[in-house]
Amino acid sequence: MSATNIPQAPVTGLSAAQVAERVSAGRTNEYRERTSRSVSQILRANVFTVFNAILGAALAVILVLGRWGDGLFGVVLLLNTATGTVAEIRAKRALDRLAVLETPRAVVLRDGVEREVAVGDVVLDDIVRLSAGQQVPADGEVITSDGLEIDESILTGESRPVRPERGARVMSGTTVTAGTGLFRASAVGGDAYAHRLAREARRYSLVVSELQAGTNRVLHWISWVIIPVAVVLVWSQLRLSGSIGQAWSTGEWRQAVVVGIAGVVSMVPQGLVLLTSVNFATASLALARRNVLVQELPAVEVLARVDTLCLDKTGTITTGRIRLGEIQGPDGGQALPEVLAALAVLTGTGESNATADAIVEGLKEPDRLGEQGLRGALGSVGECGSGRVESIPFSSRRKWSAIRDEACGITWVLGAPEIVLAAHGAPVLERARRIAAQGVRVVALARSCSPWTQASEGDEPRLPGDLEAAGIVVLTEEIRPDAAETLAYFRQQGVDAKVISGDSPETVTAVARQAGVTAADGGELVALDARTLPAGAGSGKETEEDLNRLADAVEGASVLGRVTPEQKRALVRALKSRGHVVAMTGDGVNDALALKDADLGIAMGNGAPATKAVARLVLLKGEFSALPGVVAQGRRVMANTERIASLFLAKTIYASLIAVVVAVTAITYPFLPRQFTVVSSLTIGIPAFVLALAPSSQRYREGFLRRVLSLCVPAGIMAGTVTLATYLWLTLTHAPRAQVTTATTLVLITCGLWLLTLTARPLTSWRLGLVVLMGSIAVLGVVSPPVRAFFELAWPSPGVWWVIALMAGLAIGGIELVHIVRRRIVRNRG
Template sequence: MSTTETPLGLTAADVAARVARGEVNVAPESSSRSLAAIIRGNLFTLFNAILGIALVVVLLVGSWQDAVFGFVLLSNALIGGLTEYRAKRTLDRLAILDAPNATVLRDGAEQVVDLHGIVTDDILVLRLGDQVPADGEVLTSRGAEIDESMLTGESEPVDKRPGDEVLSGSAVVAGSAVVRATRVGTAGYANQLTAQVRRFSLVNSELRSGINRILVYVSWAIVPIAILLVWSQIRHHGGLDLALADGTWRNAVVSAVAGVVGMVPEGLVLLTSINFALAAIVLARRKVLVQELPAVEVLARVDVLCLDKTGTLTDGTVGLTDLIELTPVPGAREALAALAADPDANASAAAIAAGVTDVPAAPAQVLVPFSSARKWSAHRTDAGAWVFGAPEVLLEAGDGVLQQVRDLADTGARVLLLAAAPADALTGAAAEGGPPRGLRPAYLVVLREHVRPDAAQTLAYFAAQGVTVKVISGDNPATVAAIAGAVGLGGDGGRPVTGVDARTLPEDGEALADVVTSEQVFGRVTPEQKRAFVHALQSRGHTVAMTGDGVNDALALKDADLGIAMGSGAAATKAVARLVLLDGRFATLPGVVDEGRRVIANMERVASLFLNKTTYAVLLAIVVAITAWPYPFLPRHLTLVGALTIGTPAFFLALAPSRQRYVPGFLHRVLMLAIPCGIASALAVLVVYGTLHARDAGLQANTGATLTLVIMGLWLLGALARPWNWWRVALFAAMAAGAVLAIAVPFVRDFFALEVPEPFTAVLVAVTAAVGCVAIEVTYRRRKAHPGAAEVHSLAEVR
């Protein structure tokens, strides 16, 4: 306890001078991503510009039937914008400092001021329950203990004495203190942490990145091809002058737009967003909040999972496992019962109740309350005086009981001692801060954290999936290692797992990466080290997931490929996490992995359908531009083909159950199937359309080309839908029936500008499409036999 005289505080003039210099407790509140930036980023893209121009052109020439693709454009921009705006709002609401007011000394009197009204050198008066509003230095302390667990990971309250530093965002849990504010506003610990946490970033999604890469390549290729296509269509209609004179320029423009729209896999982006959203809905029913949609996919790609011990492997509570009698002392068990019955008992004392149900709690008088600085407490019963606390503090260094305590601690136990004290031994002990002497050890109280019953099973699941689990904790390495061993984690070759003391780790990045990669269990890890661990693992090519619940975990969670917060965690941690386990159950994660695998595997399956279309559309546009043929399709023809062979079936296939293990190389595998199939489709269309165009067949040529694409598209759909089951057969049959109805029903046929095929057209289409289907089948089988591809294209169906 300090005897320093309490200062009078700043004067009004002092405060005004500091306010004028900007030394106030104010920090910027917005994230790095403004609403305008979100709108620009999602609306004004090259992809949207191309489709937007095409949409405007089609509407201007009056061909509204060919403008259906505009709905996909709007949906893509809307889904992307809303997702980012939701993330921005979450970050903007984040605040580690949540106390609205603070008590300060000014002009010799206490005043209550707004949190943002605190200035440098203000004298803060902190009492039990107060949140520390600014970083500062303790001037006087009356038994002040500060809970810094959410900031630093320190599990026990920290005793603060004059000259000690306090951090903004921590809380007073005992006593009171007078503190001089040394850092306010953006310089304060809490605000610096908030600023880093608020940095806007998107989760690294392989699906999204691969699709965006395709869109960029296609978008840049579209510009020159579109110019050539418009020029060739006008040339086909007799040149610019004639096209303008007789109005055929409108047909040329619509044909060019059809070629452009066909090259853009616009539905792939929309379907990806929908699939992520549906996965988020499924997980929400399992008490998992998905804060960024692609996060569902990321956990399926994770190969290193970093866990905190408390709250993940254990439930954060302790239980009594043994009471070891050291010396028979009358009244000792009743004294233990009194500790457990105390309404102000901490979790450790309360856990003793399970072992002393056979005796009544003796009436007790608290002589010395527990303090994290003392690490012991004292009380009196009718049988005498008792002390209870850490054995290493209460016993002399050479006492033989301490070896027994160390042996128990090595197994992960927390050991406390109850000892009888001489009646007069406590007279000055509390004031002096030291324990009394002449103690008679009575009982060792052995406590252990409750291990979650499903922790071992969950860890076994991740081990079977090839995911390396690392336990990272601020607790004693031996304790952490014991808990890890209890849930089935083991060292290489089956050797017992040992904990690494993080205080001994090198600071060099490469050396740290070597240790972090090779070891499994770490204790005494600081918040800064957690973040460094993530970076070290990422530098070795790992995809890292990190769990946490305290503010001290926030930066590590943000920098990890996937941050996972517990529902009971700090608001700041939940705000930056991509996933929040609302019920705090670690066992929920395998279900998230399954959903991620379903998304990845099924999107890879359907992406081949979309990129097959992009491939044949690009090739057709180039050939048409060179030959000056009319483009084989109107936009509505491609809408029909897309609905029957791509969009509708892709939606259902994307929702199919799948637990296929993630295999890297999504984009490469998709292109290796889509490009050859697209080339085969383009060649088949050119044969059919070229033959019929040479015969001046008119709409028969368009009809033949459309039917050829439909047949080959259905064949590719059938290949990707394997293995067959009842609903996939029904889906394929429905799409084939739709193609028949498009020709057979007059008003549908007229809307899509088709004709009933003449015999020559029907035979030509059948023969050419059959050859094309053989080419697709050969390509599919060769890809399936390729190393790494068989397991992707033969996804195990969960029935």
């Protein structure tokens, strides 16, 4: 909270009274950060659906009538809702367990005494002490800095630590990597920058699932016809009782209503909705075993559709750590052993920071000093033996550190090339600049026989005047070992990768090349400085024209540097406006807004809680290589759901056609409920369950609903027409009622099984076996007297068998013709 009418604290910190005043005013650092979706959001997403509305209304009528046995379809409703809800709540709990605040305590200066308090107890204007390894608990201004270095990549995306001096601003959520300092808290709690970003990212939104959107669209269409069909169907069944009044007086209206609801429920592809949820849940469990947490079940589908992958550099492609690269001598050759030893002493005996730690770790490698050589070097420099060693720690103001071994009279200096080599190292300085232009970090090592000078105690030391270049040290960012292979996989899948960072375009390009990122057209990487993007990008209020200009600017770029959090969000929106399906990876609070707006947000397990809360997928161990597994699961879900959708929606078509014809003509419904159950189970329910969980690597193609409808609509009409024709033919020829229903059931089963062969193609041995098994069970139902009696079927007469054979043949020929024509149309379009 900003300071308003509150006096600034003295350097001794706040008094107890001032702290109490701020606590009573609510100006504390207490902030409840959301770590995942709330239970109410999960329930709302899984309960309030079109599917649940239709079946829920039908179930309510059945229960009011007291026909509990006819409400079995309510089990599907409950299972579908429970499947999604339970899986997503499990993901929520897992994510909540991960959300542990990195630094639960802070050291504050109050009444001139340092005290340790909970982070939430820091108040406005508190003087807070920072030290290496701590997380900055609030926004504020630096009062003192002693070699203070802060990693701000979680907010800005820039991988290089900043070295704030007195008066510089620090932000909550960043991490101290070296040094110590004091800062005054000027914004606490919800007013801190990191929390403002998290609050903006909290707005609830659901992942866009093509499977669910297509199914919901069909349900929406069905909902328009269900009520009139139900009314007419009930009316027609009431007429069969003689009159509506007679049906009411005898109570037969109840049976008519039940028949009407049965017709309505048969029109709803309830099994499709349930199996889609089961498919998603199965994929979610499989991914959990690979340490991928799915927060919304449909997210497993989306990565299979992604065509643009936006990658945050720091923490996604890189580990966030620095590693020692090449060490060159002044002539560009290999550095001498004494240079390596000097580096070891300079970085291994002073105060720890990211650069020093990287150099020390790199020197441990066998082809450099090795572990034993490093230990020996820390006691001496060169071959002079041990002696009194003086040192000057690194300062961001000086941009250099130094050490002097009095035994051999040599001063070694390590620092920025433009400072250390300014006087006598022009050729080496030029080479250092060329190397730095490639996007890596460069520091220079120089030596002198003279000591540094200092006018008086407390003054800044000055470099010796006779410094000679001794070497160039190249530092690079550590690339995740799995990054190159994973990016190559996405490139093979036709996914365009874009690396986005707050670092300079040169640095980002260098990292992208190391990781194997290539341009979409296979040419040179195109890098873009986000500071040159069109005005308005990142304002949060971009117009359609702004997004068009932004999309024009970034579509051809593979690398974007100096990108702000707001620009990341605008980039995602611009790419989506061009029809791209965009996935965004990230780990910092600065990525949260972009992750929320992407079609699929992917967070690293070690990322900020706010970022993991808005992501659809969380890579628990931060393993980039887990993403191809997500694609594989998404493809399995997409391909198998498309197969079973054709079965269920074809049933919706022929059930609707039969219901409408029965309602209009006022004939008796052709099937008993148990007979229709047999048809559904053998041609849809059992095979659909097997097909839904089968492995599949079929590549995703856009147009799921169009392809499904192009098959199921004509096939469903064909099946419904042939079934009704069979029923009317045998009814008009006065065949026994039991034989009529038997023939009608067998013809419809034949239609369903042939449609199953189409959706199961290519017919591998197990798929063909599945079709044969379902057909065998149908034959058994007619051959076996006990089964035949239970389902009220009859052994057909020879004449009825001829009708069955003729109508089944017509159905098979018609459905196969539909498939051939459809396949040719698809081939001509593609």
